[in-house]
Amino acid sequence: xxxxxxxxxxxxxxxxxxxxxxxxxxxxxxxxxxxxxxxxxxxxxxxxxxxxxxxxxxxxxxxxxxxxxxxxxxxxxxxxxxxxxxxxxxxxxxxxxxxxxxxxxxxxxxxxxxxxxxxxxxxxxxxxxxxxxxxxxxxxxxxxxxxxxxxxxxxxxxxxxxxxxxxxxxxxxxxxxxxxxxxxxxxxxxxxxxxxxxxxxxxxxxxxxxxxxxxxxxxxxxxxxxxxxxxxxxxxxxxxxxxxxxxxxxxxxxxxxxxxxxxxxxxxxxxxxxxxxxxxxxxxxxxxxxxxxxxxxxxxxxxxxxxxxxxxxxxxxxxxxxxxxxxxxxxxxxxxxxxxxxxxxxxxxxxxxxxxxxxxxxxxxxxxxxxxxxxxxxxxxxxxxxxxxxxxxxxxxxxxxxxxxxxxxxxxxxxxxxxxxxxxxxxxxxxxxxxxxxxxxxxxxxxxxxxxxxxxxxxxxxxxxxxxxxxxxxxxxxxxxxxxxxxxxxxxxxxxxxxxxxxxxxxxxxxxxxxxxxxxxxxxxxxxxxxxxxxxxxxxxxxxxxxxxxxxxxxxxxxxxxxxxxxxxxxxxxxxxxxxxxxxxxxxxxxxxxxxxxxxxxxxxxxxxxxxxxxxxxxxxxxxxxxxxxxxxxxxxxxxxxxxxxxxxxxxxxxxxxxxxxxxxxxxxxxxxxxxxxxxxxxxxxxxxxxxxxxxxxxxxxxxxxxxxxxxxxxxxxxxxxxxxxxxxxxxxxxxxxxxxxxxxxxxxxxxxxxxxxxxxx
Numbered sequence: 001x002x003x004x005x006x007x008x009x010x011x012x013x014x015x016x017x018x019x020x021x022x023x024x025x026x027x028x029x030x031x032x033x034x035x036x037x038x039x040x041x042x043x044x045x046x047x048x049x050x051x052x053x054x055x056x057x058x059x060x061x062x063x064x065x066x067x068x069x070x071x072x073x074x075x076x077x078x079x080x081x082x083x084x085x086x087x088x089x090x091x092x093x094x095x096x097x098x099x100x101x102x103x104x105x106x107x108x109x110x111x112x113x114x115x116x117x118x119x120x121x122x123x124x125x126x127x128x129x130x131x132x133x134x135x136x137x138x139x140x141x142x143x144x145x146x147x148x149x150x151x152x153x154x155x156x157x158x159x160x161x162x163x164x165x166x167x168x169x170x171x172x173x174x175x176x177x178x179x180x181x182x183x184x185x186x187x188x189x190x191x192x193x194x195x196x197x198x199x200x201x202x203x204x205x206x207x208x209x210x211x212x213x214x215x216x217x218x219x220x221x222x223x224x225x226x227x228x229x230x231x232x233x234x235x236x237x238x239x240x241x242x243x244x245x246x247x248x249x250x251x252x253x254x255x256x257x258x259x260x261x262x263x264x265x266x267x268x269x270x271x272x273x274x275x276x277x278x279x280x281x282x283x284x285x286x287x288x289x290x291x292x293x294x295x296x297x298x299x300x301x302x303x304x305x306x307x308x309x310x311x312x313x314x315x316x317x318x319x320x321x322x323x324x325x326x327x328x329x330x331x332x333x334x335x336x337x338x339x340x341x342x343x344x345x346x347x348x349x350x351x352x353x354x355x356x357x358x359x360x361x362x363x364x365x366x367x368x369x370x371x372x373x374x375x376x377x378x379x380x381x382x383x384x385x386x387x388x389x390x391x392x393x394x395x396x397x398x399x400x401x402x403x404x405x406x407x408x409x410x411x412x413x414x415x416x417x418x419x420x421x422x423x424x425x426x427x428x429x430x431x432x433x434x435x436x437x438x439x440x441x442x443x444x445x446x447x448x449x450x451x452x453x454x455x456x457x458x459x460x461x462x463x464x465x466x467x468x469x470x471x472x473x474x475x476x477x478x479x480x481x482x483x484x485x486x487x488x489x490x491x492x493x494x495x496x497x498x499x500x501x502x503x504x505x506x507x508x509x510x511x512x513x514x515x516x517x518x519x520x521x522x523x524x525x526x527x528x529x530x531x532x533x534x535x536x537x538x539x540x541x542x543x544x545x546x547x548x549x550x551x552x553x554x555x556x557x558x559x560x561x562x563x564x565x566x567x568x569x570x571x572x573x574x575x576x577x578x579x580x581x582x583x584x585x586x587x588x589x590x591x592x593x594x595x596x597x598x599x600x601x602x603x604x605x606x607x608x609x610x611x612x613x614x615x616x617x618x619x620x621x622x623x624x625x626x627x628x629x630x631x632x633x634x635x636x637x638x639x640x641x642x643x644x645x646x647x648x649x650x651x652x653x654x655x656x657x658x659x660x661x662x663x664x665x666x667x668x669x670x671x672x673x674x675x676x677x678x679x680x681x682x683x684x685x686x687x688x689x690x691x692x693x694x695x696x697x698x699x700x701x702x703x704x705x706x707x708x709x710x711x712x713x714x715x716x717x718x719x720x721x722x723x724x725x726x727x728x729x730x731x732x733x734x735x736x737x738x739x740x741x742x743x744x745x746x747x748x749x750x751x752x753x754x755x756x757x758x759x760x761x762x
Contacts, residue, residue, distance in 0.1 A: 019043075026068075026086075057078050074118070096556065099118075101116045128141075132154055156173050192204070193205075195213070196213060203216070206219040227245045267283060270283065291303070305335050325342055326346055328363075383421065397458040436452070449694070450690065452691070471516045471519055489574070494523050513698065529565060541576070591713050592714055605665075619705055625656060633697075646663075654735050687701070
């Protein structure tokens with residue numbers, strides 16, 4: 001055996017000392033409940049017991065005494081794994097897991113580096129996605145070509161992408177490379193087999209349950225609401241945007257057995273309806289370049305304009321336009337030699353003109369030989385009536401809105417495919433269900449919110465503050481699930497303090513969705529505090545300051561959230577007086593942009609037509625006027641005014657002159673942002689949400705802006721600093737509607753002095 005060199009001996013001694021120090025630091029931070037053997041085990045699980053990670057972990061724990069309770073966002077990867085291992089070993093009350101900087105989740109572990117901290121694998125993969133140089137889709141780059149990076153589907157379409165499978169001898173995409181250089185296709189690759197925990201057979205795993213892996217023969221999907229029949233049954237087809245969750249009975253209705261896969265599925269007979277039945281998946285379809293988008297794919301239909309893919313076909317059906325020949329709004333399937341688009345009647349002038357059997361107008365006919373408008377009127381009547389003959393008087397405003405929609409093609413698609421339409425049909429059959437209380441008892445999904453928005457905007461239901469209603473209903477559901485001893489404390493705190501204050505803010509018109517989430521967090525902090533008292537075998541009346549300090553140290557994320565409950569309890573003599581939780585000092589903003597970056601992003605907002613219009617408007621308002629997204633989403637058409645020379649945006653009762661480019665963007669956004677079923681113009685939001693009468697969610701808007709490379713926080717901080725360079729902080733506070741203390745803090749950060757402005761007024 002070769003003797004060790006002096007450097008190797010020194011490194012081994014240093015590693016042994018580092019390991020002893022790791023065990024000591026971990027036991028000091030977690031407590032004596034962590035045995036030395038367990039400390040070594042969790043360190044080995046974190047891959048920090050040997051190599052450079054051991055020295056990295058020692059250095060991090062030594063420099064930060066609170067490294068485990070308040071880990072930094074830029075901590076080493078071994079620390080992230082160590083915290084998870086300690087929590088799994090039963091020491092979760094002593095440590096805090098590192099959350100992903102984008103989604104805020106702690107599972108999966110954020111082991112990837114990001115510009116603002118740790119990122120989980122999902123968010124890191126999403127940030128790494130770029131537009132494919134061929135198809136234009138934003139996806140992970142699989143290969144590099146002279147024109148740029150391409151995605152995996154585009155790489156698989158290349159001539160040399162397929163290889164001969166060593167097993168089936170077919171030219172297929174290589175799925176696994178063997179040691180001898182040959183490859184296997186996905187079909188021939190051996191599957192990962194495991195023993196089923198129910199039948200004991202070694203088979204492919206269909207699901208991983210709490211009992212263990214389950215094969216496909218033993219697994220049954222959990223029962224939930226079928227979007228077609230409305231029954232609570234096992235679902236065999238999940239909702240995919242074109243249909244709701246469907247049970248087996250509804251899925252097989254009006255379907256036949258495919259001659260290829262021999263499954264009962266939707267499809268049609270090929271060769272003009274005279275050939276064998278093929279399901280939609282097995283139907284033979286030719287692959288070629290789409291005449292509309294130019295991408296190579298399976299052909300959905302052949303029009304005079306050329307072959308059309310699935311995506312372009314659905315888009316063309318839902319977006320009719322004026323025909324270049326007859327001028328009617330029709331589905332345009334042909335074109336002239338000059339490139340003008342034509343409808344079906346003008347594309348085939350020798351064929352008899354198809355006319356609607358109801359209005360006798362030339363049109364694209366649906367079932368019953370009726371045009372889209374007449375078909376929509378009949379289907380709306382069928383949807384909103386119990387007998388199918390006429391719509392009840394209370395529902396007539398909604399029937400008028402749906403039947404008189406500007407684009408009947410899109411409403412027909414909505415009636416046929418949307419879960420919201422199916423839910424509305426179920427509610428119409430029970431007139432007493434058309435109330436806020438009845439809707440509150442339903443599962444609060446997107447379909448429920450959309451139905452409520454339709455009923456409110458059409459005047460069938462009275463308007464209410466939805467954010468306040470969300471808080472009230474959430475508190476009622478949450479407190480009903482608590483033990484009696486906790487519910488007797490949490491319910492009065494939530495109703496008399498949290499909800500009461502929310503009602504006051506709602507009366508002033510400033511109770512936002514973010515405020516609702518914050519109030520829910522305060523109630524959750526109170527529940528968690530009472531659970532902690534139970535775990536410590538203490539009561540609220542016996543609480544002492546040292547106990548409160550332990551709570552605040554162990555749960556730094558809930559420290560601020562628990563202050564309202566502590567003050568409420570102290571004021572009602574439920575706990576000893578004088579107890580305090582120190583509120584953490586307000587942190588000054590730390591994310592900024594340099595001047596060139598801010599200018600380039602603003603230029604993108606004005607000139608990049610590839611960006612969605614609503615994102616261009618929102619990002620420009622952030623960068624020009626330092627408006628937060630919570631205020632931007634509340635802007636309506638009433639905030640926009642114009643005269644013969646300028647266009648103005650009114651914020652906090654102060655009109656701003658808009659640049660001409662931004663004024664044109666806002667004008668275009670107001671023209672194109674009318675919701676599909678908008679029934680009122682009282683709250684015509686600049687950025688409407690998915691539900692009628694509701695603005696866009698600011699949290700989702702922030703994520704979308706960040707996805708397109710237009711982060712809102714750093715841009716607003718930079719814009720605020722630029723504004724303070726030109727205007728005094730008092731003026732900024734008045735113009736933007738922010739608190740004077742907030743403006744003062746910004747002024748301090750910008751190097752301004754408020755007193756200089758006050759002295760200039762004397």
